Amino acid sequence: MASSGALTGHDLNSLAREWALCANQELKNELFVIVADAAQERLVHIAHVMASRIVGPDEAGDIVNDVWCKVQTHEKFNPDVGSFHSFFLSLVRNQCIDAVRNRREIPARTTYSKHQPKRPTRTVNTRPPSLTLPT
Secondary structure, three states: OOOOOOOOHHHHHHHHHHHHHOOOHHHHHHHHHHHHHHHHHHHHHHHHHHHHHHHOHHHHHHHHHHHHHHHHHOOOOOOOOOOHHHHHHHHHHHHHHHHHHHHOOOOOOOOOOOOOOOOOOOOOOOOOHHHOOOO
């Protein structure tokens, strides 16, 4: 660990690796609390700044908190694939992208039935009748 008492990125990844590979659920919950506390200052701040840039500051805090909950209960961190830092930030980014997609209004399809009048067709007259040239 670093001399200042704060965890380095390597220490955080080591703790996250232990948490991910732990079979005992009670110990796994305790390890997650340690990982969360260790990552709180640095990682959550980075995630919040990133989320604020994508979805705005109002929604960023909710997204980061939702991702923390998902990481603890559902998401499977694989330490062989990458660091906990990149794993967490990619989940936050993906959640932000989903939030932006959900904001878009999707126009409803227009369906025409037999009973609805059809759109009027536009006819183009090349020359009005009064301007016809003599032959």
